[in-house]
Amino acid sequence: xxxxxxxxxxxxxxxxxxxxxxxxxxxxxxxxxxxxxxxxxxxxxxxxxxxxxxxxxxxxxxxxxxxxxxxxxxxxxxxxxxxxxxxxxxxxxxxxxxxxxxxxxxxxxxxxxxxxxxxxxxxxxxxxxxxxxxxxxxxxxxxxxxx
Numbered sequence: 087x088x089x090x091x092x093x094x095x096x097x098x099x100x101x102x103x104x105x106x107x108x109x110x111x112x113x114x115x116x117x118x119x120x121x122x123x124x125x126x127x128x129x130x131x132x133x134x135x136x137x138x139x140x141x142x143x144x145x146x147x148x149x150x151x152x153x154x155x156x157x158x159x160x161x162x163x164x165x166x167x168x169x170x171x172x173x174x175x176x177x178x179x180x181x182x183x184x185x186x187x188x189x190x191x192x193x194x195x196x197x198x199x200x201x202x203x204x205x206x207x208x209x210x211x212x213x214x215x216x217x218x219x220x221x222x223x224x225x226x227x228x229x230x231x232x233x
Contacts, residue, residue: 117139117141118141118178119155120137120230120231121138122135122136122230124189125189126190127190127191128152128164129205134154137154138155139155140153143163148167149163149165149166165205166204169202171202174198176197177232178196178197179197179229180193181195181229181230183226183227185217185218186214190210192227193205
């Protein structure tokens with residue numbers, strides 16, 4: 087009987103630690119940073135290659151802001167929706183959809199989590215997606231590791 091209580095207490099303790107770590111990763115102000123080696127688009131605006139930070143702007147998980155760390159004027163606020171990871175990555179990563187030479191910020195995942203955030207496609211990306219479908223080609227997914 088004591089062993090069952092001990093196992094139950096241990097399980098509850100481990101779940102609490104995992105939940106706390108997940109909650110920490112979701113807190114406002116928590117950020118991910120990455121060096122993005124190519125120009126890319128967010129909400130119809132093209133940003134130059136560079137060192138970027140992405141963070142939440144409120145307690146709600148949907149609103150994010152991306153900022154160029156070298157140029158304080160390069161910032162874009164954008165909305166996201168939850169998305170399931172195809173596979174759980176050990177490290178956080180940022181996913182881009184590539185159509186030819188055009189890159190679009192697509193998804194953001196924290197390391198070790200099953201869910202992430204997905205951006206709504208811009209008008210230009212939807213147009214390129216339709217064009218690719220009519221040519222029977224698929225966009226390439228490009229992952230960038232964060233630091």
